Amino acid sequence: MSQINDLPECFLCRSQDLELVMNAEKGPMVLCDECGYSSLMSNKHLTLPTVFTIAS
Numbered sequence: 001m002s003q004i005n006d007l008p009e010c011f012l013c014r015s016q017d018l019e020l021v022m023n024a025e026k027g028p029m030v031l032c033d034e035c036g037y038s039s040l041m042s043n044k045h046l047t048l049p050t051v052f053t054i055a056s
Contacts, residue, residue, distance in 0.1 A: 010035060
């Protein structure tokens with residue numbers, strides 16, 4: 001039986017250690033602390049604890 005995972009995870013490595021960062025050109029993004037993959041923030045990431053990091 002499959003389980004529904006409510007926590008957001010990295011698209012590549014499936015880690016749940018994610019950080020919200022603000023990119024000057026693209027806006028809010030999600031950065032994986034484990035593999036370094038970043039992607040645009042979506043609604044599922046709104047439950048993450050917010051940490052503001054300025055990235056360019």
